[in-house]
Amino acid sequence: MNRRKRIVVGVSGASGVIYGVRLLEMLRELDIESHLVMTRSAHMTLAYESDWRPADVQALAHKHYPNADIGAAISSGSFPVDGMIVAPCSMKTLAEIATGNTGSLLSRAADVMLKERRRVVLMVRETPLHLGHLRNMTAVTEIGAIVYPPVPAFYARPDSLASMIDHTLGRVLDLFDIDTGTVKRWTGQFEVNVASLANAGLTTA
Structure with missing residues (x-):
C-alpha cells in the first residue's frame, strides 16, 4: 500500500502532557500523518502543566477524534496505520x-x-x-505492547528540558524506524572530562 507513514497518538491524563504535544510537533515536522485522541483528563492536565489549549494541540494533528467516538476510523483494524504511541500513558489507561x-x-x-x-x-x-x-505492565507486554517510561538519558548530556524530551521521543520513534535526528547515539566512545575523572579518583588509563 503506497501511503505515507501514519501514527495514532493517544494523550491520557498522566503528568507529562508535553510528551504528547511535542510528539505531534515532531510528526508534523517529519511529514508523518498523525491521528490524535485525548482523554478528558488529558485536557485537564494540559491546563495544569502548560499554556496550550486543547484546540491548539488538536490543530497539530492531521486528524483528531473525541475520546467517546468509538466509531472513529482508528477504532477499526481495517484502517491502515503503522502503530500507536500513548504519550503520556496513565495507570488507568494502562x-x-x-x-x-x-x-x-x-x-x-x-x-x-x-x-x-x-x-x-x-x-x-x-x-x-x-x-x-x-502486573498491568507485564500483561500489556505479554500481549505485544512496549512499555516505555519517559526516563531521561543523561549520557546525552542534555542542556535543557526540551533536549531531554526530544531525545526521549526520538528513542520512542526509533521503535517505528523513524529517525528524528534528535537522538545522541551511543558509539562506545565519548569525550571524557579528565578533570571530573580526576576529582572522582578515576583515571582514563
Whole structure:
C-alpha cells in the first residue's frame, strides 16, 4: 500500500502532557500523518502543566477524534496505520489496555493495534509503582505492547528540558524506524572530562 507513514497518538491524563504535544510537533515536522485522541483528563492536565489549549494541540494533528467516538476510523483494524504511541500513558489507561476493558476510543484504538499485531508504545507515567501497576505492565507486554517510561538519558548530556524530551521521543520513534535526528547515539566512545575523572579518583588509563 503506497501511503505515507501514519501514527495514532493517544494523550491520557498522566503528568507529562508535553510528551504528547511535542510528539505531534515532531510528526508534523517529519511529514508523518498523525491521528490524535485525548482523554478528558488529558485536557485537564494540559491546563495544569502548560499554556496550550486543547484546540491548539488538536490543530497539530492531521486528524483528531473525541475520546467517546468509538466509531472513529482508528477504532477499526481495517484502517491502515503503522502503530500507536500513548504519550503520556496513565495507570488507568494502562489498566484498560491490559484487561481489554476498552470503554473509550483511546483504549479501543490500542486494543485494535494489538489484535492487528501493530506496534503500540505506552509511555507510562507514575512513581512509585505498586504491584498492580507492575502486573498491568507485564500483561500489556505479554500481549505485544512496549512499555516505555519517559526516563531521561543523561549520557546525552542534555542542556535543557526540551533536549531531554526530544531525545526521549526520538528513542520512542526509533521503535517505528523513524529517525528524528534528535537522538545522541551511543558509539562506545565519548569525550571524557579528565578533570571530573580526576576529582572522582578515576583515571582514563
